[in-house]
Amino acid sequence: MERTYNAPVDKVWNAITDVGQMRKWYFELEDFKPEVGFTFEFSGQSDCGDYVHFCKVTEVVDGRKITYSWSYKDYEGMSYVSWELFPEGEQTRLVLTHTGLETFPPMKDFTRESFTGGWTYFVHDALKKFLEG
């Protein structure tokens, strides 16, 4: 997924790597350090139940990119979330990539929406976007 923010790249970098700032928009993290090998855990969203997430920083390109593993306590599977920043003048393009989701057992305990007529379109659209980045 991609977003462009009206903020310079170092501001965005701080927002995604400084724990004090992260707590304000991300998850309630006890601590975070943009260092390879740093591990952290947190409890997930309430709309999908309370899942404990296990994460470990695997890649850091200072000021530009950070990747960490993302897995769940009590579930098998391993995924990776990567945040990459591209300065564009006074703005920053953020590219978020979450790979490895296919290794998780499909989440069954969130509300099932009933898809009617156009659901195949939804599948193609959403999945296509997701698979093609």
Added chain:
Amino acid sequence: MVSYICVTNRLLIMETKRRDVFQAIADPTRREIINMLAKKQMTVNAVADHFSMTRPAVSKHLRILTECGLVSMKQEGRERYCRAHFDKLKEVAEWVAHYQALWNDKLDALGNFLENNQLK
């Protein structure tokens, strides 16, 4: 992937190759096949006629789709019919939607945070 089948009182262990659904739908031709079969079941020939590629190529795609349970084939007289199975796809769609929603929320929240913090 190993499947277990109970036959009378014996356990038969069968080695089944199950394809990864994501891999299966990552291909545009296979998505097109699913799209067609979403409307109605079709014979293998009818599916193949829709594409300009060779029959073996289409068969390969159909095989991948049947291996992961998205499509099933049934012999009816002289023809083989294919039909799509939506439960698996629906499961996948909901699951992907969950992550999309999660990340959309977080990226929105980041945007709000950055906007409010610009006042420094």
